[in-house]
Amino acid sequence: xxxxxxxxxxxxxxxxxxxxxxxxxxxxxxxxxxxxxxxxxxxxxxxxxxxxxxxxxxxxxxxxxxxxxxxxxxxxxxxxxxxxxxxxxxxxxxxxxxxxxxxxxxxxxxxxxxxxxxxxxxxxxxxxxxx
Amino acid sequence: xxxxxxxxxxxxxxxxxxxxxxxxxxxxxxxxxxxxxxxxxxxxxxxxxxxxxxxxxxxxxxxxxxxxxxxxxxxxxxxxxxxxxxxxxxxxxxxxxxxxxxxxxxxxxxxxxxxxxxxxxxxxxxxxxxx
DNA sequence: TCAGTAAAGAGAATCATTACTGTTAAGGAG
DNA sequence: CTCCTTAACAGTAATGATTCTCTTTACTGA
Numbered sequence: 001x002x003x004x005x006x007x008x009x010x011x012x013x014x015x016x017x018x019x020x021x022x023x024x025x026x027x028x029x030x031x032x033x034x035x036x037x038x039x040x041x042x043x044x045x046x047x048x049x050x051x052x053x054x055x056x057x058x059x060x061x062x063x064x065x066x067x068x069x070x071x072x073x074x075x076x077x078x079x080x081x082x083x084x085x086x087x088x089x090x091x092x093x094x095x096x097x098x099x100x101x102x103x104x105x106x107x108x109x110x111x112x113x114x115x116x117x118x119x120x121x122x123x124x125x126x127x128x129x130x131x
Numbered sequence: 132x133x134x135x136x137x138x139x140x141x142x143x144x145x146x147x148x149x150x151x152x153x154x155x156x157x158x159x160x161x162x163x164x165x166x167x168x169x170x171x172x173x174x175x176x177x178x179x180x181x182x183x184x185x186x187x188x189x190x191x192x193x194x195x196x197x198x199x200x201x202x203x204x205x206x207x208x209x210x211x212x213x214x215x216x217x218x219x220x221x222x223x224x225x226x227x228x229x230x231x232x233x234x235x236x237x238x239x240x241x242x243x244x245x246x247x248x249x250x251x252x253x254x255x256x257x258x259x260x261x262x
Numbered sequence: 263t264c265a266g267t268a269a270a271g272a273g274a275a276t277c278a279t280t281a282c283t284g285t286t287a288a289g290g291a292g
Numbered sequence: 293c294t295c296c297t298t299a300a301c302a303g304t305a306a307t308g309a310t311t312c313t314c315t316t317t318a319c320t321g322a
Contacts (some may be wrong), residue, residue: 004288004299025279026232040302045279048299062193065278065310079231082238098223098242100210103249107213110243111229118234135268156310171271176310178269196279196309256321268319275312286301292294 008036009047015059016057017071022078022087024066060087061112075108081117088117140178147188148202153209153218155197159210191218192243206239212248214255219248 011032016023024029029044048069051057060068060078064085072089081106088097090113098109116124142163146156154162160175179200184189191209192197197217201209203220210219221244229240247255 006288006300008301027225028210038302040304042280042303043301048171049280062278067278077229079235079237090229091228092231098221099209100219100221100223101249103252104210104221104244105247105252106210106244106257107246108244110244112241113229113231113235113237113239114241115238116236117257118232118246121234121236124236137269137319139270171273172309173311174270175270180311198309199283264321264322268317270317271315273303273313276310279307281306282304284301284303286299288299291296292297 006047008032008039008043009050011036011048012044013051013056013071016069019071020089022060022064022068022070024068026066028069032066061110062089075110077111077113079113079115079117081120082114083116083120086117137178139163139170139174142167142182143178144182144187144202147200150202151220153191153201155194155199157197159200192241194218206241207245208242209246210244210246210248212251213245214247214251217248217250248257 012028015028015031025044025048026041028048029039029041032039032044048057052059052069055073056072058073060070061080063069063080070088077090077092079090080086081088098107100106115121142194143159146159156175156179157172159179160172161172163170163175179188183200186204189201189204192211192225193199194211199218208221208223210221211217212219223242231237241253246252
């Protein structure tokens, strides 16, 4: 019984899982603030850290100075938009594996694509010559 | 000629390129401090940022809260040791590509392995049952 | 030599994150 | 139901990496 129930903790995890973006701590805080007016940013950080240590969630990496979280702990590649900062899940055709050698202990293999997301690609006029 | 020569800037780049680790700004600062006693940490950051914008160097990512830099701008996978924080270049057998779809503009594909480096693997006793 | 301007140093400012402190309340024991 | 222990919380101070500002230094070209 070292982890008591908490409505706020549950809300944090639920929000993270209900969303396909990969929020920052502050984004979660802002989203939950209306529902929990007395929510503290520290609480969000503390619970995210606890979930991370549990393995309940994963950190995607740091984008624009902010750590981004992912409710899906399965190993899957991400796409980071260099313009708007969006982090999206992507699917890749083949399986990705890399073996650095027998002396290493590999825990995970993270693949991160960087570039412009569909929305930003459209705005830049790189694609969509039609119309 | 909007970029003048600077001994310190050159030293920063040279140090970065002479090393196979992937240093943090502070590591570079500490290393150069004996040779340039009046070196300022701000100067290191300023020049690293300039090189990054030039494309002269690349950022590997944030490890333990610190940004790590790489003098090798070619796209290649990295291994991050979760214990000692070492960042190493690794070679992988096959080519790694991922195509998220035609609406995306992909600039780069970063592959990062995480786990224990050979030294830490040895210490943990995971490998090397011999001896 | 002199003007113009890039580079650097020092330190303040910023921003995300973490730690501390006092308070509240969950959950088990009686 | 009440008491007790202690996790969880809000609020806020502290931390630490990075950036910004301001002033000084020192190239460079005329």
